[in-house]
Amino acid sequence: MSRVIRLLIAYDGGNYLGWQRQLQGRTIQGELEKRLTALCGQVITLHGAGRTDTGVHALGMVAHFRTATTIPLVAFFKGLNSMLPGDIRILAAEPAPSDFHSRFSALAKTYRYDFFTGAVMPPCQRQYRAHFPGPFDPHRLHSALQTITGTHDFSSFERAGSRDKNALSGRGAVRTLFAARCFPNLGQEECWSIRVTGDGFLRQMVRILAGTLITIGQEKTAANAMAGILAARDRTRAGLTAPACGLFLEQIAYSPRPFQP
Structure with a gap:
């Protein structure tokens, strides 16, 4: 049975081509999905609340993903941070309702x-x-x-x-x-x-x-x-x-x- 995980993310966007994954070049979504896929042992698609442009920073981006893994929640906080470059950080991770969507649920x-x-x-x-x-x-x-x-x-x-x-x-x-x-x-x-x-x-x-x-x-x-x-x-x-x-x-x-x- 799959579960939905919600992440609170901060990043320095100076070294990235924005949030959205691209075929070439580093992006915030791309870096996170790469680490999450390794952590969960399955391909992970991360949905962000928005798409910041090249060079834009975030103090409170929210994103969610669905996974079947049963690893503890702390893995998506401390564990993920240990895998990420220093200019991207997970500030919090928590379970979310099955109908939660980072973008469409935002007010x-x-x-x-x-x-x-x-x-x-x-x-x-x-x-x-x-x-x-x-x-x-x-x-x-x-x-x-x-x-x-x-x-x-x-x-x-x-x-x-x-x-x-x-x-x-x-x-x-x-x-x-x-x-x-x-x-x-x-x-x-x-x-x-x-x-x-x-x-x-x-x-x-x-x-x-x-x-x-x-x-x-x-x-x-x-x-x-x-x-x-x-x-x-x-x-x-x-x-x-x-x-x-x-x-x-x-x-x-x-x-x-x-x-x-």
Whole structure:
């Protein structure tokens, strides 16, 4: 009889071509499936809650798999960590109901984007925050953050060509953001974070939102421009796609209770 195991995973995405397995190149899913297959003695398919891009990090990715092995649960925590490279870690492992799905059972995801606005980027931070040198006023983002909160068509913040826009099924580019804020990071004046929580995100949506918000904070885009950008449903109206290194998948929320690490 098979059982479903749910994993809470953290990783540094700098050395990987994103989450999703590929025919060539290292990926997070590929590295995990390789070790799980060896551990379980059967081919394991791991289902993640999302697909982070090349260079994106995670503090709380959730994934699940089905296995017939009866090895103790601790093997998927301590045992798996002993087999994995140091930039991927299992934070927790627990049994899940047979109908649980990491992606489809999720109620919300939280992403954080970190960036530095000082003139010279500290070398030890360059792989974990983006560099946007110049004055930055977080108060200019107040209206924009309020505008993107709620249910909207986020076509202007979707990577071009990432979705078949002629498809009749699904919800298209409509997503709901429950919260969006900008705040100082690490207690340093020139270190900032943008955090967004929503019921789902389009391809590169958070990075495009971050890039647009940062240009507003740096007075390169009008403070009241967000409503027009959102209404246009046109990728060319939004700002740049912020670099992948600053993006972290922080948390995925489930019901009726959160993951117990």
